[in-house]
Amino acid sequence: MIAIAPSILAADFSRLGELVYQVEQGGADRVHVDVMDGHFVPNLSMGPIVVQGLRPITRLPLEVHLMVEQPAKFVESFRKAGADTLIVHHEVLPDATPLLRHIRSLGAKAGFAINPATPVEVVVPYLEHIDLALCMTVVPGFGGQAYLPQSPQRIARLRQLIREAGVNIDLEVDGGIDLKTGLESVRCGANVLVAGTSIFGSPLGAQAATRQFVETMAHT
Ligand code: DX5
Ligand code: ZN
Secondary structure, rough: OEEEEEHHHHHOOOHHHHHHHHHHHOOOOOEEEEEEEEEOOEEEEEEEEHHHHHHHHOOOOOEEEEEEHHHHHOOHHHHHHHOEEEEEEHHHHHOOHHHHHHHHHOOOEEEEEEEOOOOOHHHHHHHHOOOOEEOOOOOOOOOOOOOOOHHHHHHHHHEEEEHHOOOOOOEEEEEEOOOHHHHHHHHHHOEEEEEEEHOOOOOHHHHHHHHHHHHHHHOO
């Protein structure tokens, strides 16, 4: 089963509740919330109040992608606001184990993200402490970028490392995912697809675009 995680970064925020309802109706499996602090990435986005606002209006799990320099400062407030999964980046954590344990102790799922320039092998020591590995397929910071060509190889290697470790975790891809790059990523071993522009920017509308993703991936 391939899971679809629409990224609300690409949504029209004046209609956020309605658009989240649409992706839920379209068959999305979770909602992806991109948090940016202007330091780890050169952009600002949203904080816990957005998660708090979404929590009562959708049954979908909310996953929070923390593109911030100091993720430890924020995990509790996002969890309290209703986040189900908290994803932190390797690049700001010399040893991620304590924070990953802390996230799980809060009752959330722990995710671990790596940038395109980071060797995929860095995930190995953490595989027992995470529920999800996130392979960035663009340099994080902005929606609407092109899927990087080295991504398929990196996804396949990550899937191999996960298989070798014998753990049952999600392998998620994020950045430039549309039906084509999504299918390619799934063939390489990804099982969760984050999609922003290709869902919220689709001329079909968010609901039909989500449905198209779900149906396309059902045949893989
Ligand atoms: C990139 C974010 C992504 C982004 C994906 O920094 O982590 O989640 O919103 O957007 P698209 O699908 O437009 O590349
Ligand atoms: Zn993201």
